[in-house]
Amino acid sequence: MAPPEETTAAHAAAEAAAIEENLAAKTTGDQPISTIVIVVAMQTEALPLVAKFELSEDLDRSVFPKGVPWVRYHGTYKGLHINLVWPGKDAVLGVDSVGTVSASLLTYASIQAFKPDLIINAGTAGGFQAKGASIIDVYLASDVAFHDRRIPIPVIFDLYGIGARRTFSTPNLVKQLGIKVGKLSTGDSLDMCPQDESSITANDATLKDMEGAAVAYVADLLSVPTILIKAVTDIVDGPKPTAEEFMENVVAVSAALHYAVTEVVDFISGKSLSDL
Numbered sequence: 001m002a003p004p005e006e007t008t009a010a011h012a013a014a015e016a017a018a019i020e021e022n023l024a025a026k027t028t029g030d031q032p033i034s035t036i037v038i039v040v041a042m043q044t045e046a047l048p049l050v051a052k053f054e055l056s057e058d059l060d061r062s063v064f065p066k067g068v069p070w071v072r073y074h075g076t077y078k079g080l081h082i083n084l085v086w087p088g089k090d091a092v093l094g095v096d097s098v099g100t101v102s103a104s105l106l107t108y109a110s111i112q113a114f115k116p117d118l119i120i121n122a123g124t125a126g127g128f129q130a131k132g133a134s135i136i137d138v139y140l141a142s143d144v145a146f147h148d149r150r151i152p153i154p155v156i157f158d159l160y161g162i163g164a165r166r167t168f169s170t171p172n173l174v175k176q177l178g179i180k181v182g183k184l185s186t187g188d189s190l191d192m193c194p195q196d197e198s199s200i201t202a203n204d205a206t207l208k209d210m211e212g213a214a215v216a217y218v219a220d221l222l223s224v225p226t227i228l229i230k231a232v233t234d235i236v237d238g239p240k241p242t243a244e245e246f247m248e249n250v251v252a253v254s255a256a257l258h259y260a261v262t263e264v265v266d267f268i269s270g271k272s273l274s275d276l
């Protein structure tokens, strides 16, 4: 049943007031974090978090351009306004809209709409056993870079293509949670060609995903601190074919991911950026 119009209007007004209040407080990193955006790429990654934080789907969708498949869940958890967004299903093919293009657009639109204090990009990733990764491990990414934007024009178009950047530093969170820390390399392919492999090695990456560096790039453009939490579904330098291993593990690993994200959100609650 649709909610009465005045309830929807009151809800929208309360949300607009929360965004204004959040903007007014955003002068230093010392105020408690109020609004976060969690960006995920896949429905399987999103749903355990939606259940845990008791978020509701925004069926109105007016915060996003008309016609896009992007989905937003929102609610309040331990004093934090949480917006969890995922890019939805491709309109033609009906699969999750994974990859850097959708992730960038969604991150941009979500920052514009919700003015978050912090972005969390949560998702699954491939891991390199040579760097100590195992299936179901959860990492916080200390650095991100791209591995499939080859522009061999030195210097510095080549560096622009790689787009290496440090993520927001969270020493207290890392210490308290005892979470593993590693570098993340992002590209638009699930598999890995030899050129990508050399770039990933050059990026010194422990993890390989399809969104992280893109989310971090957009958030950096708009000066929003970002942390990335990645759970390992497949061992890139192991014997199993990546796609098979990913499909085998994605549901169980998404559950592990949601426990880790919950711990991170619990830690963030009541703290300021400078406490992290």
Ligand code: ADE
Residues within 6 Å of the ligand: 124, 125, 126, 127, 189, 190, 191, 208, 209, 210, 233, 234, 236, 242, 246
């Ligand atoms: N997501 C999960 N596993 C991945 C891999 N091996 N490469 C890119 N993205 C991934």
